[in-house]
Amino acid sequence: MTRNATQYVCSECGWNGVKWYGRCPECGQWGTIEEFHEARPLATSRTAAPGRTSRTQASPATLSGNGAAKPITEISTESTKRIPTGFKEFDRVLGGGIVPGSVVLVAGEPGIGKSTLLLETSGNAARENSEKSVLYISGEESQAQVRMRASRINALEKNLLLASTTDLATVLGMIEQEKPSLVIVDSAQTIVSQDVDGISGGSTQVREVASALIDTAKTLDIPVMLVGHVTKDGSIAGPRTLEHLVDVVCQFEGDSQTALRLLHASKNRFGPTDEVGCFDMSGEGIEEVSDPSGLFLSTETTPVDGTCVTFTLDGHRSLPIEIQALVTNSVLPTPRRNTNGIDSNRLAMLSAVLYRHGHVNLLANDLYVSTIAGGLAKEPACDLAIVAALASATHSKPIDRTTCAIGEISLTGQVRPVPQLSHRLNEAVRLGFTRAIVPAHRGRRDIKAVTGLQIVEVSSLRDALDALGVAKSR
Structure with missing residues (x-):
């Protein structure tokens, strides 16, 4: 059973509260506060894929491996092997590659090339490791549309799996079933959980989707890369907690009138935040610019x-x-x-x-x-x-x-x-x-x-x- 609570959410910046305002106290926009009823699930109704044990229902026998508490002196300090993205510029921004089990959020303005960058990255990762699959989940485009773009940027690989869905339980089920080496979710604001009430892209939905994907990534040690939308002022849409939950936050920026694109990390738990990657946007995809001085x-x-x-x-x-x-x-x-x-x-x-x-x-x-x-x-x-x-x-x-x-x-x-x-x-x-x-x-x-x-x-x-x-x- 669930307990309903009336919430008010700003459709522009994702602010939420229990009182209605004519003007959003967070972003200052007028007429953007909307009422909806949030269904707060009990501890036993956590969003989970079929066959997946809820975190609140874990028995003592399941508390092993990474979930068990260990003395700090017994924890291995060996460096984790990172997954290359196929772009040296992208790897340098991430601190040397993608860390297994990490969650990376790539945000940028519409049409800047976020989906193209991550689709080409998934193709490079599938080409690098042909023994394991790479899962690309699109909540904005159909499989045929993604396939057309993949053929244009030369990202067609047999072990690159495409799926088009907006249901969170379906996404988690595919991740646990395929156990890929990398997961791309495009985008975090389009995935919806059926266990939580609220509008698509709202603060409640985005928080629930991010928490479930992060839990799956840490449990299965599978890296997940999320595409994030931005608002008119350039900030990431949804609750601010989304940026706190993920491990890496990357901003993909550039002028729509030029082909130059810049990628920098505003948050990185596994590397520096002062590195910048330079890319060139063309009709054949995205190419890295190793020496942008000229x-x-x-x-x-x-x-x-x-x-x-x-x-x-x-x-x-x-x-x-x-x-x-x-x-x-x-x-x-x-x-x-x-x-x-x-x-x-x-x-x-x-x-x-x-x-x-x-x-x-x-x-x-x-x-x-x-x-x-x-x-x-x-x-x-x-x-x-x-x-x-x-x-x-x-x-x-x-x-x-x-x-x-x-x-x-x-x-x-x-x-x-x-x-x-x-x-x-x-x-x-x-x-x-x-x-x-x-x-x-x-x-x-x-x-x-x-x-x-x-x-x-x-x-x-x-x-x-x-x-x-x-x-x-x-």
Whole structure:
């Protein structure tokens, strides 16, 4: 028997409570709170596949193996053999591969390529281990639709099993029956448990589905990869407990207008969270980009005014970003400030600092600042390259293509130090840069070890513009 309780759930962010609100207290959206009756099952009615013993009905005889308590000194410390995904970029983000028994959540915007990435991963895993099967469960597409996409991305393998269902008990039954080496569930918000009342994708359903899949993964030592939907603000749909329950949370991001895709882990119990994987989306599927350094640089070899190159950090990776600026006379009462890949508020602040401390007046001009190929230059270390590109465009003085600028600019016009400067400079040397404008810092030893690069240390914005050759003639 079950006990009914009236719950109110936000259809936008998954918030739930016992009181109705016109405006969601979590996401602030109006008219998204809906009433439903949640059926809270008793301890003996836990969702389970046929023939599967409930956790609350376990006898002392079943408490063995991983379920039994052991002295910590008797637990083996041998490393678990990870399962390769077939993508070195994906393996590095996960910390070396998929850990058996782990649950990985891959979230991203619609159409970004989550299903394609995991379907290609399942094909690679099935091809790597032909003795065991890989189970791909789709709650959004039919088997024929998944098969069409698998043939397009070359993921057709005999031991890759496809299933199309939204019933949780059926999913658990197939996992226990097949005992595959890897399970893909696309997506967590489409699977529904019959033991719990609530809308599909609601907080109650998502919590129940995640708990059951995690329990199965840990019990059978089978890794499970879940596809997660995101809301309009980019957060993962459903209750926040979903991110707490899983072992790894990966965000698959990218601009829909470009083919570049970035994968990074916001949570990882088995590896670092500062690694970033780069992928290229094409008609034949997803290809990894092992060296993305050249993606954010233009192919122009001759110096052009209004451009400057900087180096930003994305995890352990140092990526070159080319800043392009265009300055025109404005005919509007309020000049335009259009940006792409750069924070517009940061641009407004830097233009004011450039006017006050660099003697470059851009307050009455239209400013257009952009990056190459959808790169992001929102790190404070990109400030010096942004003001250099603006000054270069204003005075029509090009900056040499082999010169880069790295540094943060304060409101007082000082050039402040940036973290891991030597890592950025080593990448600049590898790409053929011969000169770097960096912040001055006394007693610095990290940049002294960088060879093959002329390093010019500056302490103020005016000195940096002079070193780059884009300062206003005195």
